[in-house]
Amino acid sequence: MAAPTQRFSNRVENYVKYRPGYPGETIDFLAKEAHLTKQSLIADIGSGTGIFTRLLLDKGYTVYAVEPNEAMRNSAEEQLSGYANFHSVDGAAEDTTLDKKSIDLVVCAQAFHWFDQEKTKAEFKRILKPGGQAALIWNNRQIDIDAFAVAYELLLQQQSSDYNEVNHRNITDVNFTNFFKGGKYKVAKYNNVQVFNEDGLIGRAFSSSYIPPKDTAAGQTFLTELKALFEQYQTDGTVNFVYQTEIYLGKV
Secondary structure, eight states, rough: OOGGGGTTTTTTHHHHSSSSSOHHHHHHHHHHTTTOOOEEEEEEETTTTHHHHHHHHHHTEEEEOOOOOOOHHHEEEHHTTTOTTTTOOOBBTTOOOOTTTOEEEEEEEEEGGGGGGHHHHHHHHHHHEEEEEEEEEEEETTTTTTTTHHHHHHHHHHSSSSHHHHHHGGGGHHHHHHHSSSGGOEEEEEEEEEOHHHHHHHHHHHHHTTTTTTTTTHHHHHHHHHHHHHHHHHTTTTTEEEEEEEEEOOOO
């Protein structure tokens, strides 16, 4: 199994193009519940190509985007270097390199399931200001919402390399209770959807680290079955990925 920090190095282009964004309500919820002001300093840990970072920057917040994968970090820098309030950091969840008690809010968007949770908890406690909070955020694909979703999930179960092992759904309430101070945290959930033509579906699938690379025999087998799936379930040339964007917010 590839090291978590290196899993996406050869998938950056597809990641940038085809990974979902986040509903505007997500930022509104964080602003209210984490008591953010324009002076707030936010650390986006495991920031990847900067999908969530950009949403925060657009609201005027100062963001330290901490990402250990060089290819993903470089992509974020190319896209976001025009923001004066953007700071790219070569670091990891377990060792951010950020100053002690310097951060008002930590966010982890589609990333926390890759981290060593105990080491990450200690590091977040170190960098957060007194009263600061952490938000763990996922776009949770709804796997049984329609016939296409069921069929796509079955394809992943059958044809992906280590989907069951690395699936973020392995994170449960027990993990959250252990991570957040006193086991207390707030939850918010919002609807989110992506609409794909065939090329978009292929790009979205191959942005996932558990899909065999397209230039391998296993990847070509997956691609053939994915195209057949699209042809079977498309309506007017598109299929939908339906998500529930989930936020878990609390003190560490």
